[in-house]
Amino acid sequence: MVRRRVTVVLRAMASAAAAAVMVGGVSMSAGAQGGDPLSSYLWQKRILLVFAPGASDPQLREQRRIVAAADGAARDRDLVVIEVTGTGPGDVDLRRRFAPGAGGFRAVLIGKDGGAKLSSDTPLAAERWIETIDAMPMRRQEQRRQGS
Numbered sequence: 001m002v003r004r005r006v007t008v009v010l011r012a013m014a015s016a017a018a019a020a021v022m023v024g025g026v027s028m029s030a031g032a033q034g035g036d037p038l039s040s041y042l043w044q045k046r047i048l049l050v051f052a053p054g055a056s057d058p059q060l061r062e063q064r065r066i067v068a069a070a071d072g073a074a075r076d077r078d079l080v081v082i083e084v085t086g087t088g089p090g091d092v093d094l095r096r097r098f099a100p101g102a103g104g105f106r107a108v109l110i111g112k113d114g115g116a117k118l119s120s121d122t123p124l125a126a127e128r129w130i131e132t133i134d135a136m137p138m139r140r141q142e143q144r145r146q147g148s
Contacts, residue, residue, distance in 0.1 A: 037090050038114065041080065046133060047110040048081045048124070051099045055085050059105040063123040070126035077133045078112070112138055 041047055048067065052060035060083065067074055067081055074081075084091050084099075098116055099106040109118040109129050118124065118132045133139050 035090075035093075037082070037094065038110070041112075042114050043112050044078070046077060046079045046112055048079060048129065049084060049094065049098055049108040049110060050081060051084045051095060051104075051106040051108070053085070053104055055083070057085070057105060059123050060085070063107055066123055066126050070130070073126060073130050077130070077139065079129075079133070109133070111136060 038047060048063075050060060050063050054060075064081075082094075084094050098108045098110070099119075105121060105123075107120050107122075107124045108116050109124070109132055111117045117136070118129060120128075134143075
């Protein structure tokens, strides 16, 4: 299930061309900027990277449910979700960078600066990633600009 405004799904491609990113059913090349599937989000979006052994993993399904229930909060915080369930080059690179040694489930919150801010081997409760994001200096700046 792909949430148009929130969920971005990363699936490995068989070729060495890195990966394809599905956004609302539209395929874009993730390798277009040096092979880093996250580079287009730098300074633009926060990312919840969700690593799972497969698309039907029970913890992945639970994380999807949590994010879907907090859709408005995710949009307000410029959060996209990238599911990493394959073994292609793009997926392997993301696992090496953000979930070393994790063959199972792991959720990692990535800030707009590209740094890992929060990591868990169980699905992240919405309250936890919301509080973490709201404590970030960039988020506080955004809130001041919005007058909230």
